[in-house]
Amino acid sequence: MSTQTDVPRGNNAVMITRVFIVIALLGAALFLGAYGTHLARWSDAVAIVVALMCAASALRLAAESFYPDALGARIGVEGPSTAREVRQVRLQAMLLVALAIALVWPVTATWLHWPAPAWAYVVTAAFILVRITYTWVVFARADEFSRQRTRQMGWWIFFAGQTALLAYASAERLGLAPTLTAWDILVLMQFLSIMMAAFLGKARTAA
Amino acid sequence: MRNRLKVLRAERNWSQADLADRLEVSRQSVNAIETGKYDPSLPLAFKIARVFALPIEQIFSDEVEAAS
Incomplete structure (x- = not known):
């Protein structure tokens, strides 16, 4: 099978996934419109949206993992992805699904x-156990490039999170903003x- | 930092996977180094030099040095 036939098939998978994402987001909007007032807090609605984003990303990764040429192009390597790269991507997709469940479950249970x-x-x-195990296994197997990317991402999240927390916590302490x-x-x-x-x-x- | 990784790899008819196996890194790492998106650590740079059996300065060059 040639690359010229594989790449459009991979692109079709991504396009189908995008359609599912749009349907899921529309479903979420309808759900929140109908039941949003029953949710205990505004953050429950955000949790549902974040969970859907995770599920949509997982769906996209899972779909791409069936098209080695498309996956190879996305992760930035020459030629099709290898079995190991496919396994890594599927594992990442499973963790995203687990995160989606972890975010939606407390809201649903309440x-x-x-x-x-x-x-x-x-x-x-x-x-939490799954996340700790996944992080430990992935970080232990990672090479210096992957670790550098993880550190870079962690740095940006820490910087943005700390800055936002400082701004909000100070406002909250001074009585200028509601308690989170x-x-x-x-x-x-x-x-x-x-x-x-x-x-x-x-x-x-x-x- | 500039490097001749892609040229040296092509001269030996190695794929990115072949080089990644020799260096014990991922193919994404090899690609990132080749495209200049990532500068390897000193230990990895020395390992690359050993794999190609070349002095390190024949593989990597400073941007300023290369421009002048």
């Missing part, structure tokens, strides 16, 4: 008046992380 919050917390604890909960801050941090990852990814591709 919304459904889950009878035992301690048992509901087991889902979060499981995700740890859940609000977590959701905003996840949103910031995803936006930063997307922005830096675009910037690297354009460079």
Whole structure:
């Protein structure tokens, strides 16, 4: 099979994924329009949107992983992606799905008046274990280039997060802004992380 | 920093995967170094020199030095 036939197939997969993303976002908008007033906090709505962004990214990665030429081009290597690169991308997609579940679950459990919050917390604890294991395994296997990119991303998220927190916390302490909960801050941090990852990814591709 | 990695690799008829295996790094790393998006650490630069059996300065050159 030639590259000329594979690349359009890969592009079709990405296009189909984009259609799914638009449908998912429209669904989220309809859901929030219909049930948004039932949510406990504004951050619950943001959590649902962030979870959908994670799910959409996971879907795109999963779709691309079936087209080695398209995936090879996206990760910036010569020729089609290897089995190891496909595995890495699928693992990343699975972590994004797990993150989406971890963000939506506390909102859903609260919304459904889950009878035992301690048992509901087991889902979060499981995700924390998965995240620690994934990060440890990926970082241990990474080479210096990957580690440098991870550090760079971490630096930008830390800088932006700290600056925003300083600005807001001071305003809150002075009574100029309403109090935020740890859940609000977590959701905003996840949103910031995803936006930063997307922005830096675009910037690297354009460079 | 400029480098001749792509030329040297082509002279030996190595793919990015071949070079990545020899250097024990990912293909993304090789591509990033070749396209000038990433400058390798000193240990990796020495490893590259060993793999090509060339002095380091025949592979990497300073931008200012190369311009003058």
